[in-house]
Amino acid sequence: VTATTSGNTSFSATGQYDYDLVVIGGGSGGLACSKEAAGLGLKVAVLDYVEPSVRGTKWGLGGTCVNVGCIPKKLMHQAALLGTAVKHARKYGWQISGPVYHDWATMAEAVQNHVKSLNWGHRVQLQDKKVTYLNMKGSLVDEHTVKGLTKAGKETVLTAKNIVIATGGRPKYPTNIPGAMEHGLTNVALECAGFLTGVGLDTTVMVRSIALRGFDQQMAGLVTDYMEAYGTKFAWKCVPKRLDKLSSGALRVTWTDTQTGNEHEDTYDSVLWAVGRAPETKAVGLDKLGVQLNKETGKIVVGADESTSVPNIYAFGDIGEGRPELTPTAIKAGKLLARRLAGQSTELMNYDSVPTTVFTPLEYGCVGLSEHEAEKRYGKDNIEVYHAFYKPLEFTVAGHDANQCYIKVVCERDGDQRILGLHFTGPNAGEVTQGFAMGFQCGATYSHLLQTVGIHPTCAEEVVKVNITKRSGLDATVTGC
DSSP states (O other): OEEOTTSOEEOOOTTTSSEEEEEEOOSHHHHHHHHHHHHTTOOEEEEOOOOOOTTOOOOOTTHHHHHHSHHHHHHHHHHHHHHHHHHHHHHTTOOOOSOOOOOHHHHHHHHHHHHHHHHHHHHHHHHHTTOEEEOSEEEEEETTEEEEEOTTOOEEEEEEEEEEEOOOEEEOOOTTSTTHHHHOEEOOHHHHHHHHHHTTOOOEEEESSOSSTTSOHHHHHHHHHHHHHHTOEEEETEEEEEEEEOTTSOEEEEEEETTTOOEEEEEESOOEEOSOEEESOGGGTHHHHTOOBOTTTOOBOOOTTSBOSSTTEEEOGGGBTTOOOOHHHHHHHHHHHHHHHTTSOOOOOOOSSOOEEEOSSSOEEEEEOOHHHHHHHHOGGGEEEEEEEOOOHHHHHHTOOOTTOEEEEEEESSTTOBEEEEEEESTTHHHHHHHHHHHHHTTOBHHHHHHSOOOTTOSTHHHHTOOEETTTOOOOBOOOO
């Protein structure tokens, strides 16, 4: 028995095995799980190894979010928002002489420095929590054994009572398109296109079918309408055929317009593929142990307690079938799993009503069901949709277009009108949505919304004021202050 920091006791299996817990994957989820488990008295090792991308890019400890995802993305989004703020500043009386331009190298260096500080912080935290960190590629040997392989090819074998797989995913390349891997980069589509436009780069998004698949499509339309007005170009219903590098260094993209069947081509300096992510399951040795995967997605089939089809092996985060590909869910699920494995709790992760935000030039935050999904589950006649087009006060003096600033609250039609989904486009959408998300955990109703006093003048107060239903057909534009 080992004593924990809380004064409780947890049973340690280290007599029989090297570790109580071995975690494969040092991203948000894996780190959260390993630190929580160590804090509860378990002996823990975490293995993390970044396979260089096709272009040779690699990064430090912390996974996608810290290194090549949420963190650098939000910082670059902020850089673009500041560009818009500088334009607005003149209308507010700021005297800005001379042309204002953006220096990419300055931003890139500052972002990279912050990311490196986070890499270092994660290593320090693991050390402080007494978690053994191994910069090795981990793979399963059996349900209690993991093999670690260093960059130099040195092998280490670790045994553990329980093993957790939290290897996440990596961007996909369209391997059927000639030149895609040799000449393209990978990233997130609309967010990336948005901040690239915002820092002054000529950016085009090619869309095969719809934007923001899986999100409410009315809201997705507002996001892309705003982006088009903002200066991002869109090639709708188009499919790329090939990518060629010209002697000048420019990239020639050839594509087909699926509506007309016509072929087009144009040249660009860079091409980013944003065609989804693939789970990192191939090199982990799952097939050897018979860990069940979803054949279509390649993700690991998991139970409500994150267990796989093989005893003592767990998986969570982006690698788990049907799980949201979001950092905060991976962190929370990892901590809860650690508590259960340490015998401290039986609480399971609740994956319902997880809020999220898309950091496009006009941000879109949502929690709960899309309007379409609510219709599908409850029937069109059994839901009520309250909505409003509003103008953020800060947009008024600046003369900034607010046509796409919109709020939609999807409710059950009868009784207390339980809120099923909340959708918001506008400034600081993540901050607004985070607050309302708590209400979903408490069974928020439309009545609760009406009983809430707004904070004036804010964009968030418009959510508690929504009173026009879609069904009424009345104009939903907010007037007055």
